[in-house]
Amino acid sequence: MKFKKVLVYNIDRSKSLDLISWKKIESLGNKIVFLPKDNPRFRKELADTDCLLVAFATSVDKQDLDSAPQLKYIGVAATAFGKIDTTHAKKKGIIVCNLKGYSTESVAEFIIAVLLENIRGLEEGKTRGRSGSYSEAGISAFEIKDKIFGIIGLGDIGRRVAEIAQGFGADVRYWSRNRKTDYEEKGVTYEDLDRLVEEADYLSINLAQTKDTEKIFNQSRFQKLKSGAVVINTCPMELIDIDALEQRLKKEDIIFILDHSDEMRESDLKKLSKYENCIIYPPMAYISKEAGENRKRIFIENIEAFLKGKPQNVVN
Amino acid sequence: MKFKKVLVYNIDRSKSLDLISWKKIESLGNKIVFLPKDNPRFRKELADTDCLLVAFATSVDKQDLDSAPQLKYIGVAATAFGKIDTTHAKKKGIIVCNLKGYSTESVAEFIIAVLLENIRGLEEGKTRGRSGSYSEAGISAFEIKDKIFGIIGLGDIGRRVAEIAQGFGADVRYWSRNRKTDYEEKGVTYEDLDRLVEEADYLSINLAQTKDTEKIFNQSRFQKLKSGAVVINTCPMELIDIDALEQRLKKEDIIFILDHSDEMRESDLKKLSKYENCIIYPPMAYISKEAGENRKRIFIENIEAFLKGKPQNVVN
Numbered sequence: 127m128k129f130k131k132v133l134v135y136n137i138d139r140s141k142s143l144d145l146i147s148w149k150k151i152e153s154l155g156n157k158i159v160f161l162p163k164d165n166p167r168f169r170k171e172l173a174d175t176d177c178l179l180v181a182f183a184t185s186v187d188k189q190d191l192d193s194a195p196q197l198k199y200i201g202v203a204a205t206a207f208g209k210i211d212t213t214h215a216k217k218k219g220i221i222v223c224n225l226k227g228y229s230t231e232s233v234a235e236f237i238i239a240v241l242l243e244n245i246r247g248l249e250e251g252k253t254r255g256r257s258g259s260y261s262e263a264g265i266s267a268f269e270i271k272d273k274i275f276g277i278i279g280l281g282d283i284g285r286r287v288a289e290i291a292q293g294f295g296a297d298v299r300y301w302s303r304n305r306k307t308d309y310e311e312k313g314v315t316y317e318d319l320d321r322l323v324e325e326a327d328y329l330s331i332n333l334a335q336t337k338d339t340e341k342i343f344n345q346s347r348f349q350k351l352k353s354g355a356v357v358i359n360t361c362p363m364e365l366i367d368i369d370a371l372e373q374r375l376k377k378e379d380i381i382f383i384l385d386h387s388d389e390m391r392e393s394d395l396k397k398l399s400k401y402e403n404c405i406i407y408p409p410m411a412y413i414s415k416e417a418g419e420n421r422k423r424i425f426i427e428n429i430e431a432f433l434k435g436k437p438q439n440v441v442n
Numbered sequence: 443m444k445f446k447k448v449l450v451y452n453i454d455r456s457k458s459l460d461l462i463s464w465k466k467i468e469s470l471g472n473k474i475v476f477l478p479k480d481n482p483r484f485r486k487e488l489a490d491t492d493c494l495l496v497a498f499a500t501s502v503d504k505q506d507l508d509s510a511p512q513l514k515y516i517g518v519a520a521t522a523f524g525k526i527d528t529t530h531a532k533k534k535g536i537i538v539c540n541l542k543g544y545s546t547e548s549v550a551e552f553i554i555a556v557l558l559e560n561i562r563g564l565e566e567g568k569t570r571g572r573s574g575s576y577s578e579a580g581i582s583a584f585e586i587k588d589k590i591f592g593i594i595g596l597g598d599i600g601r602r603v604a605e606i607a608q609g610f611g612a613d614v615r616y617w618s619r620n621r622k623t624d625y626e627e628k629g630v631t632y633e634d635l636d637r638l639v640e641e642a643d644y645l646s647i648n649l650a651q652t653k654d655t656e657k658i659f660n661q662s663r664f665q666k667l668k669s670g671a672v673v674i675n676t677c678p679m680e681l682i683d684i685d686a687l688e689q690r691l692k693k694e695d696i697i698f699i700l701d702h703s704d705e706m707r708e709s710d711l712k713k714l715s716k717y718e719n720c721i722i723y724p725p726m727a728y729i730s731k732e733a734g735e736n737r738k739r740i741f742i743e744n745i746e747a748f749l750k751g752k753p754q755n756v757v758n
Contacts, residue, residue, distance in 0.1 A: 231587045235610065239558035246555045247726070249568065255722040258715065260702045262724040269732045271547045293609015294551065386576045399574065406571040408578040410563070416585045 127433045129155035129177040130196070136163040136184045137203055147422045151179070154429050169193040177201070177429070183389070185209040191218055199432050202441075203425055205229065208335075212442035223428040223439045227282055228420035229412035234286035236411040237330050237358050238294075240383050241270070244356060244405065245328075271295035276326030278319070278342075279333035280306045283360075287330050288314050299326070303338075324350045331359040345370035353379040360385040360411045368394045375401040385411040443749045445471035445493035446512070452479040452500045453519055463738045467495070470745050485509040493517070493745065499705070501525040507534055515748050518757075519741055521545065524651075528758035539744040542755045543598055544736035545728035550602035552727040553646050553674050554610075556699050557586070560672060560721065561644075587611035592642030594635070594658075595649035596622045599676075603646050604630050615641070619654075640666045647675040661686035669695040676701040676727045684710045691717040701727040 132155035139148065139160060152158050159171055163184070172178070172194035180186060182204035188211050191197065200210060200222045212222050243249065245268040254260065275296035277284045284300065288309060291298045300309070301319040310316055319342075323329065329351075333339045341364070348370045351357065357380065359366065374380055375398070383405045386395065398404045424439065431438040448471035455464065455476060468474050475487055479500070488494070488510035496502060498520030504527050507513065516526065516538045528538050559565065561584040570576065591612035593600045600616065604625060607614045616625070617635040626632055635658075639645065645667075649655045657680070664686045667673065673696065675682065690696055691714070699721045702711065714720045740755065747754040 231585055231611070232583070235558065235585055235587070236562060236583075238554075239562045239564060242551065242555035243559050243564050243568075246552060246730075248555060248559050248723075249565070251723040251726050252559075252565065252721065254724050255702065255715075258711075260711070260722070260724045262726040262729055265724070265726050265729055267548070267552075267726065267730040269547055269551050269730050271551070271732070289611075290609045293606045295547070295605075386571065395576070399571075405568065406576070407564075407567040408570050408576045408581070410567050410578040410581050410583065413578055413581055414562075414583040414585050416587070 129199070129433070130157065131155060131175045132158045132177045132179065133171050133175040134158065134160045134179045135165075135168060135171075135181075136161070137179060137181045142181065142203060143422055143425070147426060150426050151429065154426075154433060172197065179203065179425075179429075180210070182206060183209055186215075187211050188214045191215055191220065194220075199223070199429070199437075201425060201428055203421070207441055216442040220442075221432060221437050221440055222442045223432065223437060224441050225421055225424045225428075226439045226441075228424050229414070229417040230282045230286055232414035232417040233283050233360055233411045234290060235414075236385070237283075237287050237360060238290050240385075240405070240407065241328055241330075241356060241358060244381055244383060245270075270328070272297060273327040274299060274325050276300070276317070276322045276329040277314075278302075278322070278329065278331045279361075280309060280314070281332060281334065284330070284332035285309065287332065291328075296328075320347065320350060323347045324352065326355060327352065329355060329357045331357070331361050331365060333361055333365055335362045335364050340364050341367040343367060343371070345373065348374040351380050356381040356383065358383045362387055363390050363394060368397060371404075372397055372401070375404050378403055381405065383407070385409055445515070445749070446473065447471060447491045448474045448493045448495065449487050449491040450474065450476045450495045451481075451484060451497075452477070453495060453497045458497065458519060459738055459741070463742060466742050467745065470742075470749060488513065495519065495741075495745075496526070498522060499525055502531075503527050504530045507531055507536065510536075515539070515745070515753075517741060517744055519737070523757055532758040536758075537748060537753050537756050538758045539748065539753060539755045540757050541737055541740045541744075542757075544740050545730070545733040546598045546602055548730035548733035549599050549676055549727045550606060551730075552701070553599075553603050553676060554606050556701075556721070556723065557644055557646075557672060557674060560697055560699060561586075586644070588613060589643040590615060590641050592616070592633070592638045592645040593630075594618075594638070594645065594647045595677075596625060596630070597648060597650065600646070600648035601625065603648065604628075607644075612644075636663065636666060639663045640668065642671060643668065645671060645673045647673070647677050647681060649677055649681055651678045651680050656680050657683040659683060659687070661689065664690040667696050672697040672699065674699045678703055679706050679710060684713060687720075688713055688717070691720050694719055697721065699723070701725055 176196045177199045179201045197220050202224045207224050247265045275291040275298045277300040280300045280302040288298050299315040299317045301322045343366045381403050385407050492512045493515045495517045518540045523540050563581045591607040591614045593616040596616045596618040604614050615631040615633045617638045659682045697719050701723050
């Protein structure tokens with residue numbers, strides 16, 4: 127089986143996938159049309175489209191869906207799909223698939239990488255070495271072993287962080303909306319959120335953004351953090367009360383490391399980048415050669431699975 | 443029981459241990475004498491010394507030992523004790539104790555830290571973030587999971603590196619002079635040294651320096667390395683044929699990361715520091731707050747254990 131028309135909307139053809147992947151996708155439809163973002167022809171093109179492929183953070187609203195009477199499948203080239211009206215799509219029998227898990231390992235390893243980079247003073251060491259000064263005097267460093275390693279949100283990424291941290295011999299504890307007894311059996315201890323925030327030496331935030339989790343890191347929780355704590359957020363900054371974070375950063379006794387998301391507000395970035403103890407990376411946690419390969423593979427496999435009548439990674 | 447006289451030789455009193463530790467050590471002898479390095483009074487002071495405490499890389503030769511008829515105990519404030527004539531000490535019934543294992547965890551975590559720092563492009567990311575440029579374009583990164591992680595030498599440190607790498611989901615393989623079947627049961631595969639060098643994506647050198655291991659990384663082995671391999675050496679550079687390393691570095695297809703030891707020759711340092719793909723850190727792998735605490739604790743516990751007739755960490 128093939129699609130009648132594949133509409134590729136708001137996906138950078140050269141950056142997002144390689145030539146071989148596009149050839150493969152072309153072979154799964156009788157026709158393929160590429161449209162850049164905000165192209166006025168979008169709804170017109172939707173009229174006879176049965177397969178729509180969109181990039182991260184592309185809006186597909188109720189009216190778009192209602193303009194696509196033949197649409198059966200929406201493939202999102204990302205994990206997040208918040209700007210697609212998946213409920214309305216479901217009502218219309220349109221299946222929406224994402225790239226679940228393609229960057230799980232990449233993000234989990236990144237969290238450990240930025241933590242170690244910070245607690246081992248690697249930047250200072252590298253700078254000294256490069257300038258020909260090989261003294262270790264004054265370099266302060268900390269280990270992961272035996273530390274309380276808190277994980278807020280034990281989804282796919284949180285679980286991998288837990289497993290890696292256990293390899294280091296950390297005392298891994300978690301808070302999650304639902305208890306995960308399988309992980310508790312592996313020695314990952316459940317804690318009340320407030321208590322975990324209070325106890326953790328290292329804290330990784332791995333929560334999905336929902337109405338319940340927005341600004342979950344509020345003033346009271348930032349005040350509870352242990353002096354010397356290192357907090358790593360690779361999730362949307364909507365989980366964070368920025369003013370409360372700023373207030374705690376001013377005390378200069380915690381480190382906050384974040385993987386800046388494309389959606390972060392300019393004003394928040396400006397506010398936080400003033401603080402030396404707030405380390406802002408470009409959005410690179412999800413970037414690895416392996417994640418890139420998973421991305422291509424899963425994007426295509428999702429389409430193939432749908433055509434075979436066995437859709438996978440369905441989000442609605 | 444107490445010592446009659448504790449001679450502290452070539453140990454920086456303020457840098458090496460804290461006041462509380464010195465107070466404790468003072469309480470273990472009737473008398474304590476501090477002598478700086480190369481002090482001409484050293485042999486004279488040895489005449490009535492029964493406990494000698496020395497720093498890393500302090501020479502205690504046959505003649506020194508023969509000048510110390512009452513000497514029963516030598517405590518080394520380090521792991522290495524190569525400059526002490528331990529064989530002659532043994533003949534004279536003098537027990538030599540070191541700080542075995544005090545920095546095992548610190549070094550093992552450092553190895554993973556510098557590897558991740560390199561393969562995740564953290565320096566580039568941090569620099570961009572700090573300059574307000576949050577683009578991730580062109581950042582290339584690699585994961586540890588599913589990679590062949592070679593460990594050369596499966597002693598205390600090598601074993602911890604193996605455990606941590608397994609937490610990441612790496613395919614961990616080792617070469618060691620003796621097979622370690624307990625680790626093979628845990629899924630760490632034994633390989634012939636040449637084959638391991640050829641196969642490994644990441645390679646950690648964790649061998650003791652002996653006549654057999656000097657320049658074990660010779661030209662043939664450096665040529666065998668996979669293109670893209672990352673090699674980490676936290677052991678003496680005597681294990682490495684520097685010219686062979688330089689020759690491979692020139693191809694620009696491997697990364698060599700080293701923790702510069704105090705004993706490294708200036709000319710070798712100069713040679714290697716020319717290469718961007720040779721990353722030289724100050725000797726900081728062994729430095730962590732936790733290792734510092736272990737150091738003090740084990741140094742004192744060794745003396746106490748000897749006085750109780752149950753010496754520990756004896757090296758001769």
